[in-house]
Amino acid sequence: MHQINRLAIVGGSHGNELTGVYLVKKFQKSPSLINRSSFETLALLGNLKAIAEGRRYIDKDLNRCFHHQGLQDPTLATYEDLRAKEIQQFLQPPNQPFVDSIIDLHTTTANMGLTLILGNMHPLLLQLAAYLSSINPLVKVCSHQQARTSGFLRFMCELGLVIEVGAVAQGVLNAELFQQTEQLIYAVLDYFEGYNQGKIPQTSNTLKLYESIGVIDYPRNEAGEIEAMIHPQLQFQDYQPLNPGDPIFLTFAGKEIFYEGESTVYPVFINEAAYYEKGIAMHITQKQLLHID
Numbered sequence: 001m002h003q004i005n006r007l008a009i010v011g012g013s014h015g016n017e018l019t020g021v022y023l024v025k026k027f028q029k030s031p032s033l034i035n036r037s038s039f040e041t042l043a044l045l046g047n048l049k050a051i052a053e054g055r056r057y058i059d060k061d062l063n064r065c066f067h068h069q070g071l072q073d074p075t076l077a078t079y080e081d082l083r084a085k086e087i088q089q090f091l092q093p094p095n096q097p098f099v100d101s102i103i104d105l106h107t108t109t110a111n112m113g114l115t116l117i118l119g120n121m122h123p124l125l126l127q128l129a130a131y132l133s134s135i136n137p138l139v140k141v142c143s144h145q146q147a148r149t150s151g152f153l154r155f156m157c158e159l160g161l162v163i164e165v166g167a168v169a170q171g172v173l174n175a176e177l178f179q180q181t182e183q184l185i186y187a188v189l190d191y192f193e194g195y196n197q198g199k200i201p202q203t204s205n206t207l208k209l210y211e212s213i214g215v216i217d218y219p220r221n222e223a224g225e226i227e228a229m230i231h232p233q234l235q236f237q238d239y240q241p242l243n244p245g246d247p248i249f250l251t252f253a254g255k256e257i258f259y260e261g262e263s264t265v266y267p268v269f270i271n272e273a274a275y276y277e278k279g280i281a282m283h284i285t286q287k288q289l290l291h292i293d
Contacts, residue, residue, distance in 0.1 A: 004100040004159070004192050008042040008091055009034065009185065011105040013063045013153060014274070015050025016170040019178050020105030023185070036189055038196035042099065044090055046153075049079055054171050056274055063104075067151040091156065101159035103188060105181065108166035109273040110282075111236040114180055117142045117162035119154040123293070125161060127203050128191050130292045132184065134204035139184065140239055142268060142285065144212040161188075167236065170273060207292050210239065210266055210285035217279045219249055219257060228257055230271040230281065238268045242284070249281075 009027060011020025027034045027043035034041040045051060047062045059078035066084050070076055092098040116132065116139060118125050129141040142164075154160030165181050168174040194200050219228040228249035234242070242248065243264050249257035265284040269275060272282075 002100075003196050004039045005097075006040045006042065006099045007101040007103070007189070007192065008044055008099045009103045009105065010044050010046050010087070010153060012048075012051045013046035013104060014056045014061075014106065015047045015052070016054055016056050017105075017107040018171065018173045019107045019165060019168065019181055021045065021051055022173065023105060023178070023182055026182075034185070034189060036193040038193055039100075041189065042090070044087065046087065047080065047083060049083075056170070063153055064151040066153050066156050070151065087153075088156070098157055100157060101192065102154055102157050102161070103185060104153050104160070104162045105185075106162055106164045107168045107170075107177070108164055108269060109169060110269045110271060111167045111238045112164055112268060113140060113166070113238075114138045114184060115140050115142055115162075115164040115268075117144050117154070117164055119152065119160040119162075120145060120158070122158055124195065125159060126207060126290065126292055127200070128161075128188065129209075130205075130207040131191055131201055131203045132187055133207065135187065136184070138180070140210065141207060142210045142212060144283075203292060205292055207290045209288050209290050210268065211288060212268075212283050212285050213265070215280045215283050216248070216267075218276075218281045219251070226276075227251060231256065234267070235271060238270050239266055241265075242267050 011024035024043045024045050047057060049058050057080055060080045062080040062083060065080050070081060071085055071088055116129050133139040133141055154162050163181055163184055165177045168177055218226045221227050228251045231247040231250045233247050241264050242259055244259055244261055246259050247256045248259040266287050267282040267284050270282045
């Protein structure tokens with residue numbers, strides 16, 4: 001891996017996730033906070049109209065618009081498609097290479113704490129994740145590998161990652177999570193600075209990784225309406241084991257529905273508000289320990 005020359009911090013890809021919005025505004029006002037001697041750091045607000053209106057998006061989810069085909073299609077004219085093209089140009093100005101890394105800031109209504117989501121298993125990302133989780137036991141690491149055609153911002157460069165924090169309500173700031181996210185960003189920047197200078201901080205030899213293996217939707221009727229809620233025993237239990245036979249949903253009549261999987265999994269993004277429309281009640285992951293060279 002060559003040196004990191006340019007890095008982008010993006011907040012507000014979803015306009016009602018205020019932690020990223022106000023961190024980026026802070027960095028734009030005080031760029032010395034994110035400046036490092038060996039690389040340039042850019043701070044960018046994502047969905048400007050949605051931020052102004054306090055909504056997740058205007059026409060469609062901006063964080064699904066960064067796929068190559070759409071970015072090259074001049075006929076796509078929703079606000080988010082046009083904004084994705086503008087962001088691409090910001091991340092790769094004329095006659096310059098694309099940024100080497102993207103830190104995409106998000107919040108969730110699920111009880112995810114401080115979570116790093118890796119777009120791929122690049123060795124440097126794994127080393128970074130192992131380091132961050134070793135210096136801060138609150139940090140958990142997810143691998144959510146999908147096709148680049150899925151349009152996530154983090155897939156636009158080799159060292160793309162998401163900082164996802166929660167639980168926090170949409171359109172609300174939580175001071176503790178704001179500060180924890182800010183400190184985590186500084187730790188990422190300092191790590192990359194050390195990498196560029198050949199002084200990588202001591203990294204743990206192992207990484208506890210939660211690898212996404214699928215999603216579960218709510219029970220629905222033929223009209224697509226939800227027929228059950230997250231079971232009270234599962235609510236806010238992100239990263240906790242879900243065993244076959246454990247209660248997972250509760251119908252409006254009070255009937256329990258049980259998990260029918262064949263093995264223990266670790267659900268995340270449980271009852272995320274923005275995922276109701278996407279047909280996702282939770283992601284399920286498998287936990288593994290990776291040896292980091």
